[in-house]
Structure formats: structure tokens, C-alpha cells
Amino acid sequence: MSTKKFPNLVSQFLQYVKFETQSCRESQDEPSSPNQLKMAEFLVEELKSYGLEDAHIGKGGVVYASLDAAKGFEDCPAIGLIAHMDTSPDAPAVNIKPQIIQVETGDVLLNPEKQIYFRENDFPEIKKYVGQEVIFTDGTTLLGADDKAGVAAITACMAYLKDHPEVIHAKICVAFTPDEEIAKGTVNFDIPCFGADYAYTFDGGEIGTLETENFNAATAMVTIKGVVVHPGLSKGKMVNSIKLASRLIGAFPEEQAPETTEGYEGFIHPNKIEGTVAETSVRILIRDHNKEKFEAKKTLLKDLTRKLAEEESRADISLTIKDSYENMRPYLEKTPKVMEIVREAYRQAGIPISEEPIRGGTDGARLSVRGLPCPNVFTGGLNYHSVYECIPIPSLEAAAEVALSLVKLSAEVKTLK
The missing domain is CATH 3.40.630.10 (Zn peptidases)
Structure with a gap:
């Protein structure tokens, strides 16, 4: 030109x-x-x-x-x-x-x-x-x-x-x-x-x-509240919210990550985490072109969060999902x-x-x-x-x-x- x-x-x-x-x-x-x-x-x-x-x-x-x-x-x-x-x-x-x-x-x-x-x-x-x-x-x-x-x-x-x-x-x-x-x-x-x-x-x-x-898009926020005890005296008492957040992220399917997908393949993408032993929050992007697969990813995240809460009942774990665009x-x-x-x-x-x-x-x-x-x-x-x-x-x-x-x-x- x-x-x-x-x-x-x-x-x-x-x-x-x-x-x-x-x-x-x-x-x-x-x-x-x-x-x-x-x-x-x-x-x-x-x-x-x-x-x-x-x-x-x-x-x-x-x-x-x-x-x-x-x-x-x-x-x-x-x-x-x-x-x-x-x-x-x-x-x-x-x-x-x-x-x-x-x-x-x-x-x-x-x-x-x-x-x-x-x-x-x-x-x-x-x-x-x-x-x-x-x-x-x-x-x-x-x-x-x-x-x-x-x-x-x-x-x-x-x-x-x-x-x-x-x-x-x-x-x-x-x-x-x-x-x-x-x-x-x-x-x-x-x-x-x-x-x-x-x-x-x-x-x-x-x-x-x-x-x-374009993608159907949603943003999820997971908040995990743990139990704080002095680390020298914490055996059987401490619930480390950071470690629980790490366990949740580790459960996400690798084949549904942005770094392993292309074209029409959607993903679940944790793009921000911050917190302490007492409380950790994770922001997660959910994306898919196909509406049914998009909803399935939301369901998967809900199931993983619920499973984590069942495995560690002493923690307070909440999940919110907000749609961004269609x-x-x-x-x-x-x-x-x-x-x-x-x-x-x-x-x-x-x-x-x-x-x-x-x-x-x-x-x-x-x-x-x-x-x-x-x-x-x-x-x-x-x-x-x-x-x-x-x-x-x-x-x-x-x-x-x-x-x-x-x-x-x-x-x-x-x-x-």
C-alpha cells in the first residue's frame, strides 16, 4: 500500500x-x-x-x-x-x-x-x-x-x-x-x-x-478461606488456603489450557491468584465458541470446587461465575x-x-x-x-x-x- x-x-x-x-x-x-x-x-x-x-x-x-x-x-x-x-x-x-x-x-x-x-x-x-x-x-x-x-x-x-x-x-x-x-x-x-x-x-x-x-466468555472467582495457626504449632490444625488453591488449579485438564489449545478449542485459564494462608482468591477465565462446551466448562469448574470443599471441610470455599460476552x-x-x-x-x-x-x-x-x-x-x-x-x-x-x-x-x- x-x-x-x-x-x-x-x-x-x-x-x-x-x-x-x-x-x-x-x-x-x-x-x-x-x-x-x-x-x-x-x-x-x-x-x-x-x-x-x-x-x-x-x-x-x-x-x-x-x-x-x-x-x-x-x-x-x-x-x-x-x-x-x-x-x-x-x-x-x-x-x-x-x-x-x-x-x-x-x-x-x-x-x-x-x-x-x-x-x-x-x-x-x-x-x-x-x-x-x-x-x-x-x-x-x-x-x-x-x-x-x-x-x-x-x-x-x-x-x-x-x-x-x-x-x-x-x-x-x-x-x-x-x-x-x-x-x-x-x-x-x-x-x-x-x-x-x-x-x-x-x-x-x-x-x-x-x-x-468469537468465544463465549465468563470470569470465575474462587475464594478459599483457610485456618491460620502459628506454623510451629500447626500440625493437624492449619488449613493453608494457598495450597488448596494450588490443588484446584492442578486439577484443571491440561488439554483445556490456553497454551495447549487453538482454533475452536476453548479453555479454562487461571490468570490471577493472590492470597495468604488465611485467604486466597483465584480468577479464572472460561472460554469456548460452542455454547454447550462453554456450559460444560462451567460445570466442570463447579464440580472441582465442590470436590475440593468436600475433601477439606474445614475450609470455606466459594465460587462465583459471571458471563462476559457471547x-x-x-x-x-x-x-x-x-x-x-x-x-x-x-x-x-x-x-x-x-x-x-x-x-x-x-x-x-x-x-x-x-x-x-x-x-x-x-x-x-x-x-x-x-x-x-x-x-x-x-x-x-x-x-x-x-x-x-x-x-x-x-x-x-x-x-x-
């Missing part, structure tokens, strides 16, 4: 990643971290400069903006473009130092001082991008391409439309959400305020991927036209399509369940939620190209039926 079409795309992206917008699972604030509002305020002013004069921050920190339809195309269904501003809490995200490196065969030295390498053997997919300029970090933080690459693709598209008023299109609705990484991106999302009849999240992975189904596929199947449009956008942008399930979730999944069909488009990044996160520049440009193709196609859509 030519950088001439989106001349400020890379600089925009590099500016966005400097905002510290890591979301916080433990926070009750909306958004969960105040710095997300700083980026929201910046984006509002940027969108206004592109002619989206109604850009504003709504409840909870969601950014909304719209661009009127070209004259004569006001009756076309309004299209929505969505990305999220926050970055994952699963890796360091403060003082991000992006760098552009042209990839050649072999390992990439990210940090000479700390001798941090991006190892080709560990991340073999990088071989597909030999000869391309790729944006990395210095190996000490994540990059934030998830999902500031999506934000950049959308704003670059808006900038293009400002410079090319001859492009005809339906009404365009733009939204940038906070807290997607902690499953709260759409808690305050106002669909009527947004104004779109159908939409696309730009929050996917490698170039060409198109995602129309698979969007059954909801997207109700409006197949939305998928036809995005597939055509890939073709017009010259991007081969690779449709695959998301091993996670998106704001689009939650919005699809709420009645706004919203498939997920690639942004081009690799190794999200990791200090080895990176994004090839041509892939980022391709995401912006798909956004522009969707906008142009919107003028041809007369109905979603």
Missing part, C-alpha cells in the same frame, strides 16, 4: 501509543483509568479538524462523532467504524518507546542496553514480513497496536475524506471506546447516540483476517448483507481474506448481541498483550485502505436485508 494515500497514518499511530491508556480491572471508575480521557479529548479535537463537528465524549468516556452523508445518499444505511483506546493490563504499558525497524532474516535486536531480542524461532510469523518496516517497542512494554492501530486506521480514513470531498458515502458514525480490554468497552455505549445501522470494529490481528465469531456469529447471521459488504471491501482493497474465529472477544461481539451487527476487521498487529507486540507498516496501511473501501461501498448499500 502507498503511504501517499495516508501520509500521516504512521505519525498518528506513533502519537497515539504515547498516551498511557492501560485499563484497570480492579477500578470501579468509568473509564477505569483517567488517562484514557486524555486520549479521548485529543481524538475529539482531531475528529473535529476532519469535519466531524459533532465529536464529543459521552458517558463513561466513549468518543462519538459522525460525518453527514453525501448529498443524495442520505437514505443509505449509516455505517459505523469502531476501535478502542485502552491497552491491556497484562503487560507493562508505561513509557512506551516505539521504533521502526526494517525486518531481515534472523533475530531483531530491540534493546541493545538490556540485550532484548525478538527471536525468529519464538515468533516465526515474522518471516512473512521480511523486507518490510515494522514498528516494535524496546522490549520492555507492549506497543498498544491493540487497538491504537484501529484508531489510526479510522482517523486516517477520516483525514482522507476531508482531503477528498468528491468521495461519496452514506452517513459515517465513528466511536472510540475505553476499557475494551477488561470487557467494559460497551457498558456505556449508546447505540442510538452512535447512529449507525451496521458497523465494523477495527480490532483484529494480522493482515487479511476477518472475524465473525459468540456474535448467531447474531451476525441475521444480517448476512453486513458480511457481504466487508468481504467486498477486502476485495476492492486488494486484500486476500482469511476468515477465522477470534480466540477472545471484541466490542463488536457485545454490540452484535445488542442488535448492532458488527464484524471485526484486522489492524495488522502481532503478539498483542506482550512486550513483543509489533505491527508491519504495510499491514497498518492495509487496514486504513479497508476502512476507506467500506466508506465508499456505503453509498451503494440501499438496504441491509
